[in-house]
Amino acid sequence: MQLRTSSFKSRVLGVVAEIPKGETRTYKQVAALAGSPNAYRAVGNIMSKNNNPKVPCHRVVKSDGTAGGYSGRGGRAGKVNILKKEGAI
DNA sequence: CCCCTGACACTTA
């Protein structure tokens, strides 16, 4: 990871951190916003390995709109629960 | 540099 806010990782975290409350973005969207529309795989990989508290990873869902995975409280279920509370669902 | 892993997306059956 670079000191100057670089690397797909930092970029993705930044993008996800900018997701408005009550909204959800697909991994593909995040990857695209991060600069690599085909790196949705890497996005999930980064999130699972680097769970940054400043990054609302729970707002990132699959292209179908399903929650997908989550390494936080309650796992996928908790993720959906949070989205429901925020009004995303 | 090579190998493995992974919270996905898309197509076809």
Add this chain to the structure above:
DNA sequence: ATAAGTGCCAGGG
């Protein structure tokens, strides 16, 4: 609608 297979990318050892 569900299942299975394939392709993609980046991070970490």
